Amino acid sequence: MDFIEEFINRYTKEYDFYAQVGRIAAQELETTLQAAGIRSIVTHRAKSVSRLRAKCVQRHTADGRYNSVDDIYDDIVDLTGVRVALYFPAERTQVDGVINRLFDVQEKKEFPSPDANTKGKRFTGYSALHYRVQLKERHLSEPDKRYARARIEIQVASILMHAWSEVEHDLIYKPLAGELSDTEHAILDQLNGLVISGEIALEMLQKAGEARVTVDGQPFANHYELAAHLIRLATDKTEDPISESGLGRVDLLFEFTARLGLNTSQYLARYVEALHGNLEERPLAEQISDALLAEDPTRYELYRVLQAKYGSAVPEDASDRQEYHRQLGIFLDHWIDLERLARELAVPLEVRQPAMPTSALFTRARVLPPNMMREFDQLRRLRSYAVHGVEPIEAAVLAEASQRLDAIKREIQERAAKLASEDRKKQED
Numbered sequence: 001m002d003f004i005e006e007f008i009n010r011y012t013k014e015y016d017f018y019a020q021v022g023r024i025a026a027q028e029l030e031t032t033l034q035a036a037g038i039r040s041i042v043t044h045r046a047k048s049v050s051r052l053r054a055k056c057v058q059r060h061t062a063d064g065r066y067n068s069v070d071d072i073y074d075d076i077v078d079l080t081g082v083r084v085a086l087y088f089p090a091e092r093t094q095v096d097g098v099i100n101r102l103f104d105v106q107e108k109k110e111f112p113s114p115d116a117n118t119k120g121k122r123f124t125g126y127s128a129l130h131y132r133v134q135l136k137e138r139h140l141s142e143p144d145k146r147y148a149r150a151r152i153e154i155q156v157a158s159i160l161m162h163a164w165s166e167v168e169h170d171l172i173y174k175p176l177a178g179e180l181s182d183t184e185h186a187i188l189d190q191l192n193g194l195v196i197s198g199e200i201a202l203e204m205l206q207k208a209g210e211a212r213v214t215v216d217g218q219p220f221a222n223h224y225e226l227a228a229h230l231i232r233l234a235t236d237k238t239e240d241p242i243s244e245s246g247l248g249r250v251d252l253l254f255e256f257t258a259r260l261g262l263n264t265s266q267y268l269a270r271y272v273e274a275l276h277g278n279l280e281e282r283p284l285a286e287q288i289s290d291a292l293l294a295e296d297p298t299r300y301e302l303y304r305v306l307q308a309k310y311g312s313a314v315p316e317d318a319s320d321r322q323e324y325h326r327q328l329g330i331f332l333d334h335w336i337d338l339e340r341l342a343r344e345l346a347v348p349l350e351v352r353q354p355a356m357p358t359s360a361l362f363t364r365a366r367v368l369p370p371n372m373m374r375e376f377d378q379l380r381r382l383r384s385y386a387v388h389g390v391e392p393i394e395a396a397v398l399a400e401a402s403q404r405l406d407a408i409k410r411e412i413q414e415r416a417a418k419l420a421s422e423d424r425k426k427q428e429d
Helices: 002-036 049-063 069-075 089-102 142-149 159-172 182-216 223-238 250-260 265-273 284-295 299-310 318-349 359-364 370-388 395-428
Strands: 040-046 080-086 103-111 128-135 152-158
Touching (some): 002 152, 089 103, 089 128, 223 265, 250 284, 284 370, 318 359, 370 395
């Protein structure tokens, strides 16, 4: 088994590499889950050298599966491991959305599997989701792109289930004093039942908290409460589970509404009613923020301050950053004028004013020529990227966009004035 020792020697030299992969993956997960209002504890590790040696020897002794170092690398999938321990088990759907957005997912396994052996057990055993993933190269800086080739195992389960599985794994698979007795197996099974009962109690606690906020009309205490409430409201509306990518920056939305004194379930419910269906394209938090901004353009300044606080895609260089903010201010001034026009045009059409001006509204009002529709939609996307910090935008791009937006605004004003004049003439005749 010289190749096992060769593998262990190579892995020992590469240990820091796998540890860094785990740190990067865990940091991305923790930051995103925190922003989305999903309570969890995220940990990571590179596999212990001593445990890895024992695992390789055990597997090879059992079935002679290894013939080379490469065979071992292909077989051991959890050299880097990340664990997500959820406070509330029901939020696994949101975590699934995070993982699929942040990583390249090669495999997903759900436990217990349909063919799991539960002989001698009254309860279902280990309940979790396991993912085999890799970091997305485009998300990494140039020096870190080498980490994209490493495989990562991500385990997602409740805090209670993680604790039970650790106890069971160490007692059953790494016994220090022989095989467990029937009584010990029965006690583990009983503990599993208590864990499952505990998970049910946690789900009830989560629902009770949501009901308290809804019934009493109290302000949300934190962005976790806000996220849970929005998930329930949006799920009732869309009839589909809301993934994390459909939530967006709930932490920013929470502070924004709190600063405005509008962070109650009754106030925000009306904005959820106006949501469009594709929450993956425009996350829920962004849609609500846009509705609040369209309602009162003076709120843009506060939102931009909060964007800077929570981190947005802006140039790193100080002089570039100053010019970026100047050009963004000019662009938003033009956009706010366009929002005002949209509100005015929506009144005679007897339609609900959307959170943001749309080409459909302007077309229906007969003020947006067909050749400008696509250009307007591009500017609308640019506005979302800039306001919500989706990706960095060069100041020169914003300056050009301001000119294009101003041209569209003047075209709409001229056409609206012409139509109003024609209507007056018809009434006079």
